[in-house]
Amino acid sequence: MAKKSVWSDNRFWQRTAAWITGFASVLLIWLTFDTNAQIAMGNDSDLKNGVTKRVPGPTVINYKITYEMDKKRQHEVPVIGEKEKFFGRDDYSEEEATELLHLGKLGSQSKNCMNCHTLLGNGAYYAPDLTKAWLDPAWGPTGSMQAMTGKSTKEEAMAEFLQNPSQYPTHARMMPNLGITAEEAKGLVAFLKHMSSIDTNGFPRNFGKMQGAVNGK
Amino acid sequence: MANSYLTSESKKLATWYFTVAATLFGAQLLFGLVAAIQYVIPGFLFEILDFSVARMLHINALVVWMVFAMFGAVYWLLPDETGIETVGIEVGKLLFWIFTAAVTVVVLVYLFIQVGPADATSIWFIHEGREYIEAPRWADIGITVVALGFVANLFLTGMKGKRSGIVTVLMADMIAFAGLYLTGMFYTDNISVDQFWWWWVIHLWVEATWEVYVGSIAAYGLITMIGAHRQVVEMWLWIEVTMLFGSGILGLGHHYFWIGTPEYWWEIGALFSALEPLPLVAMFIHVLYDWGKMQGEESAKGLDRSVITNKPAFTWFVLNAFGNFLGAGIWGFFHTLPQVNLYTHGTQFTSAHGHLAFFGAYATILIGMMYIAVQGKNGIKVLNNSTSTIFATSMIVGGVVGMTVALTVAGYSDVIISRAQMGATWAGYFDAQATTWLTQGMVWRLIMGVVTFVGFFFLAKDLLTIGKSNIHVR
Numbered sequence: 280m281a282k283k284s285v286w287s288d289n290r291f292w293q294r295t296a297a298w299i300t301g302f303a304s305v306l307l308i309w310l311t312f313d314t315n316a317q318i319a320m321g322n323d324s325d326l327k328n329g330v331t332k333r334v335p336g337p338t339v340i341n342y343k344i345t346y347e348m349d350k351k352r353q354h355e356v357p358v359i360g361e362k363e364k365f366f367g368r369d370d371y372s373e374e375e376a377t378e379l380l381h382l383g384k385l386g387s388q389s390k391n392c393m394n395c396h397t398l399l400g401n402g403a404y405y406a407p408d409l410t411k412a413w414l415d416p417a418w419g420p421t422g423s424m425q426a427m428t429g430k431s432t433k434e435e436a437m438a439e440f441l442q443n444p445s446q447y448p449t450h451a452r453m454m455p456n457l458g459i460t461a462e463e464a465k466g467l468v469a470f471l472k473h474m475s476s477i478d479t480n481g482f483p484r485n486f487g488k489m490q491g492a493v494n495g496k
Numbered sequence: 497m498a499n500s501y502l503t504s505e506s507k508k509l510a511t512w513y514f515t516v517a518a519t520l521f522g523a524q525l526l527f528g529l530v531a532a533i534q535y536v537i538p539g540f541l542f543e544i545l546d547f548s549v550a551r552m553l554h555i556n557a558l559v560v561w562m563v564f565a566m567f568g569a570v571y572w573l574l575p576d577e578t579g580i581e582t583v584g585i586e587v588g589k590l591l592f593w594i595f596t597a598a599v600t601v602v603v604l605v606y607l608f609i610q611v612g613p614a615d616a617t618s619i620w621f622i623h624e625g626r627e628y629i630e631a632p633r634w635a636d637i638g639i640t641v642v643a644l645g646f647v648a649n650l651f652l653t654g655m656k657g658k659r660s661g662i663v664t665v666l667m668a669d670m671i672a673f674a675g676l677y678l679t680g681m682f683y684t685d686n687i688s689v690d691q692f693w694w695w696w697v698i699h700l701w702v703e704a705t706w707e708v709y710v711g712s713i714a715a716y717g718l719i720t721m722i723g724a725h726r727q728v729v730e731m732w733l734w735i736e737v738t739m740l741f742g743s744g745i746l747g748l749g750h751h752y753f754w755i756g757t758p759e760y761w762w763e764i765g766a767l768f769s770a771l772e773p774l775p776l777v778a779m780f781i782h783v784l785y786d787w788g789k790m791q792g793e794e795s796a797k798g799l800d801r802s803v804i805t806n807k808p809a810f811t812w813f814v815l816n817a818f819g820n821f822l823g824a825g826i827w828g829f830f831h832t833l834p835q836v837n838l839y840t841h842g843t844q845f846t847s848a849h850g851h852l853a854f855f856g857a858y859a860t861i862l863i864g865m866m867y868i869a870v871q872g873k874n875g876i877k878v879l880n881n882s883t884s885t886i887f888a889t890s891m892i893v894g895g896v897v898g899m900t901v902a903l904t905v906a907g908y909s910d911v912i913i914s915r916a917q918m919g920a921t922w923a924g925y926f927d928a929q930a931t932t933w934l935t936q937g938m939v940w941r942l943i944m945g946v947v948t949f950v951g952f953f954f955l956a957k958d959l960l961t962i963g964k965s966n967i968h969v970r
Contacts, residue, residue: 289661289727292734299738303745310764311692314757318688333756334688352759377685384685386614388625394548399691399755400842402627404910405535405547407925408842410754417922445543450926452538455546463614470687477688480762482754483920484838 323373326359333478335359337376340469341369344476346414346486354481365472366434366465382463383470390457390467398474400482406454408483413468413475416487424449437471438464501872504575506582509589511873513568514866516596518956520561521859523603525949527553532945535938549610552623552630553603558854559628560599565862566709567646570666572869573716574650578657584649591645598638602631619683626690628698629680636681643674661730665712665737673705688756695751702854703772703824704744710820710861711736711775714783717813717864722803724786732782739775747772753834754841762834769832773825783817806871806879808962811889812864819856827852827900839915844934845907852900866959874963876970884958891951898944906937 285291321332326339343363349356362369371379387393393402396409407415418424418433427447430436440447441464444454459467501507530550533540541550574582582588605622612618623630631639647670654663680697684690715733718724749765787810790803804810827849831840840846871879909931918924928934 287731289731289734292731292738293661293664296734296737296741300741300745303742307745307748310760314692314752314761315689317758318686318692318756320686320689333758334686337685381685382614384687384690385616385619385683387687389612389614389618389622391548391552391611391623391625391630393625393627394551394630395546397842398687401691401751401755402842403548403551404842404844404847405531405551407922408920411920412922415922449922450538450929452534452929453542455543455548457611458613460613466614474687477756479754479756480759482838482841483915485916485919487921488919 323376331478335473335476336373337380337469337473338371338373339476340365340376340379340472341371344414344472346411346475352481354484355486356478356481357476359476364432365469366432366438376469379466379469380473382466383468383473386459386463386467387470390459390463395454399477399479405452409471409474410477410479410483411475411486413472414487434465434468434472437468441467501875504581505585506571506575506588507869507872509582509585509592510568510570510572511869512589512592513564513571514869516599517561517565517568517862518866518959520557520564520599522952522956524554524557524561525945525952527551527557529942529945529949530554532938532942536942545607546610549606553606555628556606556630557603562706562854562858562862564595565865566706568869569713569862569865570646570650570670572865572872573713574653574657574663576720577660577663577716578653580653580657582649583652583656584645587645588649591642594638595642598635598642602635605632606630616683626680626694629677629694633681636677640674640677640681643677647671647674660726661733662712662715665708665733669705669708669712673701673709676700676705691755692752692757695748699748699751700745702857703747704741706858707740707744707775707820707824708737710816710857711740711779713861713865714779714813714816717809717861717868718783718786720868721806721810721813722787722790723805724790729786732778736775736779736782739771739778743768743771743774750832750834750837753837766833770829772832773821773829776821776825780817780821783814787814805877806868807881808879808885808889808958809864809867809871811881811885812860812867815889815893816856816860816864819852819860821856823849823852823854823856823900827904840907840911843907843910843915844903844937845911848900848903848907851896851903855896863955867962870959870963874968876963876968878969879962880967880969882958882962882965882967884954885962888951888954888958891947891954893951895944895946895948895951898947899941902937902940902944906934906941909933909937 318334320334321330321336323336323338325332326336326342339359341362343360345358345360346355347358392398395403395406397404399410400408416422418436424440425431425436428436428439430439441459442461445456527550530541530545531547531554534547571582571588609622612622620633623632650670651667654667676697679693711733715729718729719726746764747769749761750769752761752765794801794803831837831845867879910928913931914920914924914928918927
């Protein structure tokens with residue numbers, strides 16, 4: 280009997296499958312360690328010392344955040360600037376800010392934000408992406424949301440909207456009332472502000488810069 | 497095929513799993529329909545059964561019915577592959593009832609409690625608010641126990657009986673499947689870390705372990721339905737495992753482009769996920785090649801008859817080979833490169849891919865397994881198509897393809913206007929939603945959703961009655 284070719288040998292392919300799977304898994308685990316070190320949340324002293332973190336510490340809510348083109352990386356990155364008042368204060372301690380963010384992140388899950396909106400682009404597509412919602416011109420001084428909610432700051436307008444969303448319809452498709460309390464709303468806004476400071480490698484691109492460029496208007 | 501159903505408790509348990517799976521499939525379509533109506537008529541059930549709740553039920557029913565059918569299919573094939581009764585079958589039955597009861601409670605809580613306060617009790621007892629794996633923490637623990645029990649039964653049976661290549665692959669695959677679920681069971685304030693591990697569950701399920709599972713089931717189907725040679729089928733299976741895990745594990749990188757993770761995932765994710773369609777092409781060729789080969793052998797003997805012993809199931813298996821390649825492969829590849837994904841991420845385009853991929857890769861083959869169970873349960877030699885089979889298959893397939901096309905068209909205006917032109921703001925989002933492409937796309941999606949839903953009733957009727965029909969060879 281002629282010798283069988285290795286290419287039609289089941290044992291050969293079984294071993295190949297095991298080796299390839301093992302190799303891919305080991306590489307993934309190694310990259311997971313590296314990535315997790317890079318996306319660990321920063322802290323207050325990083326912010327005070329101007330150390331850039333991909334995911335800044337919770338006290339980032341004490342600062343002004345912008346989203347600007349980075350010449351070297353060729354895409355936009357969040358830039359953490361001067362101090363900025365958040366619900367009238369810019370001196371939230373690490374504990375206070377952590378507590379607010381904790382409340383907001385828990386709120387984002389328990390209120391099921393992700394099954395209408397996208398967060399970091401993941402979720403449902405029934406409502407706008409929230410990745411950089413904090414930086415959206417609609418909530419800024421020239422946008423319509425502050426006037427609509429009768430509030431004079433972005434964070435107050437957002438909190439008011441979150442508590443009574445169906446009172447402020449922005450579209451035929453409305454956000455339902457989810458029983459969000461004043462404190463939860465504050466936490467959610469802190470969560471949104473923190474999320475806007477995450478370095479998302481330039482996603483979304485051209486955010487908020489190209490208004491009114493549709494249908495020739 | 498000898499009627500092993502009558503003597504096998506494992507096969508009996510499999511039919512229980514299939515029954516619950518088919519019921520949940522109906523629930524998935526029902527809540528999908530509610531969500532689809534809300535896109536067209538936004539006030540529909542507003543603040544009664546909101547989109548977020550309907551959609552959560554839609555995607556959770558999807559995941560759970562598939563897991564039920566996957567467990568069922570394994571319990572079905574184990575006695576055939578190992579030659580013995582499944583070890584621990586009584587525990588298996590108990591776990592089935594626990595699983596079914598837990599799912600019922602979870603669904604009722606989703607439906608009637610819907611949201612809770614922003615604290616840990618909501619996460620533990622209502623839902624976790626994390627797409628696809630929303631199940632509350634108590635249910636997570638329950639699911640883990642059930643999954644481990646299932647894996648234990650599979651291992652003990654595989655070690656005691658004859659361990660075929662198919663069973664070996666399933667053993668390795670199902671332990672990874674159960675283990676990966678654990679990576680989604682913790683809470684963190686850091687949303688980037690949250691999504692990083694969340695994708696370990698979702699991606700390493702649907703783009704790695706579930707695909708390998710499908711390869712094993714397809715192998716089993718080819719052997720039982722057209723008498724394909726085990727040696728050849730199992731060699732292909734190992735090649736498929738090599739290619740699926742070789743591309744799928746690091747293909748995980750395509751979910752790490754924009755969630756705060758480093759830039760190197762662009763290259764890793766792009767390269768490996770671009771390779772992901774390859775095994776799907778291979779699986780498609782393999783199924784059709786084996787079919788042609790077995791039919792050719794039959795013709796060479798001068799016999800003018802089909803080699804297929806289960807026509808409806810084989811149709812679904814071929815649809816799987818094609819749908820997996822098209823829905824997961826092509827529709828996935830469309831937007832997997834970072835330079836494209838920068839604009840398509842989180843748009844209706846993703847939704848189009850999701851519909852065709854879950855259906856093509858998983859729903860098809862699992863429905864096929866249900867027909868194999870109908871055949872076995874009724875001791876039928878050759879199961880033929882009934883009129884309902886034809887209606888069910890064409891309406892469900894036509895409906896899902898129609899929804900996919902509609903969502904893809906809607907996706908173009910979503911991508912171009914809300915992402916590329918308007919830069920993804922609140923205003924940009926609604927400008928895209930108002931375009932003719934998107935609004936009409938959503939109407940067509942709803943129409944095609946109704947077609948799918950009607951097809952489901954034909955399918956249910958067919959699964960319940962086809963076994964008693966006299967059109968088969970017994």
